[in-house]
Amino acid sequence: MTGPDALSLHTQTSRMPAHTVTLVIIDASDQLSHQRLHQLVAASLPQLARFRSRLVTKPLGVGQPVWAEIADYDPAPQIHCAMVRAPGGRHEFADLISELSTRRQDCPSRLWEAWSINGLAGGRWALAVKMSPVLNDGAAGAASLWPRLLTTRPHADPANNLPAEPSLGWAPSAGELVTDVMAEMVENQVAGMWLIAETVAGVLQAARGRLLRMRVGAPMAPVASAMSGPVPHTVFNAPLTKRRAVAFASIPLSDVETVSNAFGGSITNVVLAACTLSLRAWLQRHDKVPDDPLLMWMPFEAPATDPPKMRNALTRGPLRIPVHLEDPVQVLTNLHTATERLNALRALDSESSYRTIDLESIAALIPPVVAQVGMQLYARSGVRHQFRSICHGGVSSIAVEPVPAYCAGAKVVGMHTVAPLAEESGLHIALASRGDELDVSVCVCPDNVPAVDDLATGIVHFLDILVAAAQKSPRGQGRSVVTEMTSHPANRSRGQPY
Secondary structure, three states, X not given: OOHHHHXXXXXXXXXXXXXXXXXXEEOOOOOOOHHHHHHHHHHHHHHOHHHHEEEEOOHHHOOOOEEEEXXXXXXXXXXXXXXXXXXXXXXXXXXXXXXXXXXXXXXXXXXXXXXXXXXXXXXXXXXXXXXXXXXXXXXXXXXXXXXXXXXXXXXXXXXXXXXXXXXOOOOOOHHHHHHHHHHHHHHHHHHHHHHHHHHHXXXXXXXXXXXXXXXXXXXXXXXXXXXXXOOOOOHHHOOOOOOOEEEEEEEEHHHHHHHHHHHOOXXXXXXXXXXXXXXXXXXXXXXXXXXXXXXXXXXXXXXXXXXXXXXXXXXXXXXXXXXXXXXXXXXXXXXXXXXXXXXXXXXXXXXXXXXXXXXXXXXXXXXXXXXXXXXXXXXXXXXXXXXOOOOOXXXXXXXXXXXXXXXXXXXXXXXXXXXXXXXXXXXXXXXXXXXXXXXXXXXXXXOOOOOHHHHHHHHHHXXXXXXXXXXXXXXXXXXXXXXXXXXXXXXXXXXXXX
């Protein structure tokens, strides 16, 4: 098990579960039934090795758990039925998903559960899969799940999409576990010493490089506006309760492209601008608009590699979103400037010869018992209230391929992901690009953030406002995000014009 997966598993609590709920909304069809969808899930998900395996804890909880295949695995007890209450609209569907996402599992050792859902307006159905963080693996969990359930043709069998993954092996004996624990302890000691040495060497080399650039008069990389300034404390930083609320919306990608073509900048920044304006409007109605931007964890395009590692690879990083600004085009300009500067700084960092701190390796060194006890002490001590806000929430993005998609012979009309919340970070917006649509999911703690529907519908509303502004200012005739943006030395020195 990787370090981040293990840390998410061991530090989750009843108020901060780390599971993810993945949803597929299916158009009405005579072929759909609970039995048909259950057969699809039972045949498809166990093709993924982790979905038919369990975690084996090591003695005394000293080392990380190991995966083991379950003999004669039967997924039926993990697949259930559910019904949306009348009239089965988007609001009622969101309420059901909120309930399922917070429902206590009958068997905590089960790493996933699935529900076939009927009662949606228009005779539609839905399929929901709740996954432990060890299955989710960030956004990659949903990305690996959907190809197992969906097809590109109505009558195709999803079992033929991809071959079944090989077994992760059977459960080790007690002696093998003890031996593994001893080996892991030795490896962690060596890895810890290497991490300390690499971190110290990296800091010294970075300082040396900075002094050399100052001596030769080379332009210094500026502090990105996305990371500068105070981080305000808002209701999104309030302590979480056990409750969750979600809301869904969909926006046409053609509208996003219209704004991008008119003002310049990326499609991602157009969506982030609509999210920013929606958050500002919500804060005006339910709290107060801070004087400084909010800090969110966002997806960014990964720096190019040779050979490239992954098509449209994304990485995550912090970004300040300007909720204190009112003008939509100014918001779009600010986001474009901030993301360009961050990308430039990350490109400079990737060219540096020193290594940064490897947080994944550090997470792998933390024993499960230490992680669990540490989280409990942190939650009960009230120490977190002594710290300033660090982050307000996050945004995740998944591209769904291929399109169009079918599930159990019926057309897929919606795909959403409900991501977990973190302590002091009570907002998550998940985006799923599906052909010519972008499906939006918003998750909050309703005891801190009421009226979550306002956030989801606000994204749609403010995209319409940006489209109206784009129609009044087509490219070359009005304000351009690209031309109004202030260039900075990091890009000028690399010969990269805006």
